[in-house]
Amino acid sequence: MSVATSNAPATAASAPESTARRLLRQTEIDPRMIGMIFALMLIWVGFDVYGGIVNGFAAFLTPRNLFNIFVQTASVAVMTTGMVLVIVTRQIDLSVGSILGFTGMVVGVTQVYWLPHIFGVDSPMIWITAVVLAIAFGALIGGFQGWIIAYLGVPSFIVTLGGQLVWRGAAWWVARGETIAPLDDRFSLIGGGSAGSIGFWASWGLCVVGIIAFAAAILAGRGRRQRFGFPLRPVWAEVFVGCLGAAALIWLTWIFNAYNWPTMIAKHYAETHHITEPPGGLKIPYGYAIPVLMAFATGLAMTFLAKRTRFGRYIYAIGGNPEAAALAGVNTKRIVMLVFALMGALAGISACIDSARLDSATNALGQFDELYVIAAAVIGGTSLAGGVGSIYGAMLGALVMQSLQSGMVLIGVDSAVQQMVVGLVLVVAVYLDTIYRQKVK
Amino acid sequence: MDATVSPPSASPLVVMKDISIAFGGIKAVDRASLDLFPGEVVGLLGHNGAGKSTLIKILSGAYKRDAGEILVDGAPVAIDNPRDAKKFGIETIYQTLALADNVDAASNLYLGRELLTRWGTLDDAAMESQARKVMGRLNPNFRRFKDPVSSLSGGQRQSVAIARAIHFNARILIMDEPTAALGPQETAQVGELIKQLKAEGIGIFLISHDIHDVFDLADRIVVMKNGQVVGSARVQDVTKDEVLGMIILGKCPPGATPGLGAMQ
Ligand SMILES: Nc1ncnc2c1ncn2[C@@H]1O[C@H](COP(=O)(O)OP(=O)(O)OP(=O)(O)O)[C@@H](O)[C@H]1O
Numbered sequence: 084m085s086v087a088t089s090n091a092p093a094t095a096a097s098a099p100e101s102t103a104r105r106l107l108r109q110t111e112i113d114p115r116m117i118g119m120i121f122a123l124m125l126i127w128v129g130f131d132v133y134g135g136i137v138n139g140f141a142a143f144l145t146p147r148n149l150f151n152i153f154v155q156t157a158s159v160a161v162m163t164t165g166m167v168l169v170i171v172t173r174q175i176d177l178s179v180g181s182i183l184g185f186t187g188m189v190v191g192v193t194q195v196y197w198l199p200h201i202f203g204v205d206s207p208m209i210w211i212t213a214v215v216l217a218i219a220f221g222a223l224i225g226g227f228q229g230w231i232i233a234y235l236g237v238p239s240f241i242v243t244l245g246g247q248l249v250w251r252g253a254a255w256w257v258a259r260g261e262t263i264a265p266l267d268d269r270f271s272l273i274g275g276g277s278a279g280s281i282g283f284w285a286s287w288g289l290c291v292v293g294i295i296a297f298a299a300a301i302l303a304g305r306g307r308r309q310r311f312g313f314p315l316r317p318v319w320a321e322v323f324v325g326c327l328g329a330a331a332l333i334w335l336t337w338i339f340n341a342y343n344w345p346t347m348i349a350k351h352y353a354e355t356h357h358i359t360e361p362p363g364g365l366k367i368p369y370g371y372a373i374p375v376l377m378a379f380a381t382g383l384a385m386t387f388l389a390k391r392t393r394f395g396r397y398i399y400a401i402g403g404n405p406e407a408a409a410l411a412g413v414n415t416k417r418i419v420m421l422v423f424a425l426m427g428a429l430a431g432i433s434a435c436i437d438s439a440r441l442d443s444a445t446n447a448l449g450q451f452d453e454l455y456v457i458a459a460a461v462i463g464g465t466s467l468a469g470g471v472g473s474i475y476g477a478m479l480g481a482l483v484m485q486s487l488q489s490g491m492v493l494i495g496v497d498s499a500v501q502q503m504v505v506g507l508v509l510v511v512a513v514y515l516d517t518i519y520r521q522k523v524k
Numbered sequence: 525m526d527a528t529v530s531p532p533s534a535s536p537l538v539v540m541k542d543i544s545i546a547f548g549g550i551k552a553v554d555r556a557s558l559d560l561f562p563g564e565v566v567g568l569l570g571h572n573g574a575g576k577s578t579l580i581k582i583l584s585g586a587y588k589r590d591a592g593e594i595l596v597d598g599a600p601v602a603i604d605n606p607r608d609a610k611k612f613g614i615e616t617i618y619q620t621l622a623l624a625d626n627v628d629a630a631s632n633l634y635l636g637r638e639l640l641t642r643w644g645t646l647d648d649a650a651m652e653s654q655a656r657k658v659m660g661r662l663n664p665n666f667r668r669f670k671d672p673v674s675s676l677s678g679g680q681r682q683s684v685a686i687a688r689a690i691h692f693n694a695r696i697l698i699m700d701e702p703t704a705a706l707g708p709q710e711t712a713q714v715g716e717l718i719k720q721l722k723a724e725g726i727g728i729f730l731i732s733h734d735i736h737d738v739f740d741l742a743d744r745i746v747v748m749k750n751g752q753v754v755g756s757a758r759v760q761d762v763t764k765d766e767v768l769g770m771i772i773l774g775k776c777p778p779g780a781t782p783g784l785g786a787m788q
């Protein structure tokens with residue numbers, strides 16, 4: 084619905100430019116991003132109002148709920164940044180959930196049974212080795228599948244469908260279906276929770292750093308265009324975009340800091356640290372959760388990779404016209420293989436987040452994740468025809484899906500109905516996107 | 525073959541000797557030979573499916589030949605992929621243009637040869653600046669540097685493909701129907717460009733269905749039929765009607781040097 088609203092001005096192409104259109108053009112903001120954010124707002128406010136009217140309490144737009152949504156989105160958000168690139172190269176990866184499951188088991192077994200013997204029970208090397216192993220295993224598995232796809236010419240749909248079964252089976256086989264728990268204490272911080280968040284001041288510090296970096300990026304981009312004498316965005320547009328970004332960051336930081344540790348844990352913390360509790364109890368804000376920061380970092384790194392490196396340029400060129408890329412001298416097979424390796428590595432990171440959050444590795448970890456990851460990418464505007472898709476769009480898509488699901492849980496929708504709604508939303512979102520693209524053309 | 529037609533005092537830039545390639549039993553190119561001298565324009569003619577594109581795609585590294593030899597500056601060379609060909613200064617404007625539709629003109633211009641900043645990242649501003657220069661030379665009205673090339677007109681797309689081929693100091697330029705989508709003004713501009721490049725000593729293979737264009741621009745013509753060379757001739761030694769006879773019937777006139785495909 085939101086997407087349709089956002090492209091309403093686009094239909095009046097021949098009329099003199101409207102204010103909204105001019106704003107979009109001069110700020111160079113992607114109208115589809117506005118559509119996505121609008122959809123997100125609609126979902127958030129909708130669930131909040133519905134809860135308030137029907138159930139008597141509006142529980143959606145609370146720091147607690149938003150905090151949880153962000154944490155729950157992290158794992159799929161990390162993987163969908165890779166899925167965008169896979170789909171952009173005209174491929175698909177149906178095996179990410181199983182790769183997550185398998186690497187999760189490997190990480191669980193090594194840190195519970197093997198690494199303590201090597202490094203000692205309380206060594207920080209345990210979590211570091213576990214994370215490195217997860218990423219390496221993921222990259223190896225993904226790269227191997229990518230090699231079959233690129234060099235042996237087996238369609239990715241088939242290779243990764245097979246991979247889905249193989250790695251899920253392998254996950255069982257690692258520990259004969261046992262659940263591996265509890266995991267290393269430091270490793271568990273990756274999952275978030277009261278200890279796995281960075282606290283009040285660090286969060287505001289990060290916020291300030293983020294705003295400065297954003298402003299610097301805008302200035303640097305402007306400087307570069309100025310040096311070559313290209314047309315520049317008007318100053319007000321630059322300031323507008325800068326303020327918008329800063330406001331979003333401040334709001335986000337505020338949300339994460341507005342959610343406090345549960346009273347019992349805060350009480351315990353006060354007792355163990357000999358702090359006298361003020362009346363009404365000690366309030367300890369969570370601040371940014373580590374998995375959310377990991378998702379942000381992944382998003383930034385992947386955006387950099389996609390936009391600013393040769394590798395990224397080649398990925399998009401292959402998606403646009405594989406033959407042209409090859410004729411231009413791009414080693415298309417190698418790029419496709421590496422994209423799958425990257426996807427696998429990201430599944431390894433998500434395996435760490437998911438297992439750390441559960442504080443255990445189970446055989447079923449990541450089951451059906453491939454569907455959510457692909458859906459997030461597609462809702463975020465990635466075209467299955469290849470060549471088109473953005474990292475931030477896919478991550479927003481992941482947030483939209485998680486918001487829908489959490490919202491339905493909150494207002495007490497049946498889990499069967501939840502699935503149906505998510506499925507319908509996927510189809511409708513892609514339909515609206517198709518209309519949008521036709522209008523733009 | 526070259527004895528009668530080679531310009532004085534130069535050695536050939538490229539020689540393709542007895543090149544053959546088959547696609548699943550169809551001999552797309554059959555023992556074809558070609559050569560090209562510095563500052564020379566060789567027009568390659570033939571009916572649809574004669575094997576012109578396939579032959580030059582072997583030179584540009586897009587296809588691997590089944591048999592035959594390629595010499596650049598007199599020395600046999602291995603051209604196994606497009607990168608090899610570019611290393612020898614062979615640039616190609618493909619009939620299909622071979623553009624990545626979803627990225628902009630500058631990205632296409634530099635595809636595979638991106639300019640990098642000192643941190644190893646893409647220097648889009650520098651690439652756009654160069655693109656503006658080279659496009660200004662070809663198509664001065666072109667302004668749409670930010671749009672993906674899929675949204676450009678056929679002629680604009682062709683200009684981008686031409687810009688890419690001339691931008692990297694080609695020594696050997698292959699133009700497969702370079703003006704098929706261009707308007708009269710742009711076609712004339714490409715004609716001027718060809719003369720200019722020729723004066724700089726660049727050798728050009730020009731594939732075209734327009735016999736008049738070829739007679740205007742080429743020094744020599746080579747006609748292909750069913751994958752074989754019918755014959756080659758200097759343009760002043762044959763008439764357009766005779767060349768039509770070569771293309772349609774495979775009949776080699778007295779002014780031309782017959783090839784394998786000449787009607788006996
Ligand atoms: N990749 C391929 N696979 C199979 N057959 C091919 C391939 N490329 C070309 N051919 C065949 O080789 C023959 C020569 O094709 P080619 O494209 O070289 O012709 P052409 O002379 O360029 O024709 P046109 O004037 O239409 O461009 C045709 O019969 C064509 O069907």
Ligand SMILES: [Mg+2]
Binds near residue numbers: 576578619
């Ligand atoms: Mg052709």
